Amino acid sequence: MASATAGDAAEDFDIGRIDEVIHGRVRLGIMAYLSGVGTADFNELKTRLQATDGNLSVHLRKLEEAGFVEVTKSFQGRKPLTRATMTEAGRDAFVAYLDAMSGLVGAR
Template sequence: MAQPPDQDFDYRGIDEVIHGRVRLAIMAYLSGAGNAEFSELKRRAQVNDGNLSVHLRKLEEAGYIEVEKRFVGRKPQTLCRLSDPGREAWIAYIGHMQKLLGGEGGA
């Protein structure tokens, strides 16, 4: 019978929504930048429009980001920011990763 993971090494608590590479990059960038336009996130994450849209939608559906679509002049603009629950989830994710890596300072 399999033993449950040690409390200090319970990988099952990792937030799967955040843990995907592109979503992780988006969350990390937004946590520091505050907000970002779609084109900036696309450049930072090094993905195409469709790929970024899928990941933004998943984060938005989880309630982790807020997406605002507007026009600046006649040009459409999509602005993304972490929601309050998203910031809380991000902080919890970082804390969980630190715990897995062996404490505050990591490995």
């Protein structure tokens, strides 16, 4: 019976299920943070993730291109304000990512 369990676990171990767009450390941090707060401004994300302006911009763009995050730019008074919001597709992808990671850990 133990060998059947080990065989099942090996079959469940599929690294290909990990979404490469989300998997990067900063992108994963963005998705995790947005999953809790919904929307965050650029400076809030930069502080929480300890990222540089350029680094955060690149990762937000990648998530936006995948349709996982919507980025809006406006002005608050005379200051530019960039806000990121997780989309429904992003929420679905994040849940699928977490499920895939859980499957990898549980497959051991």
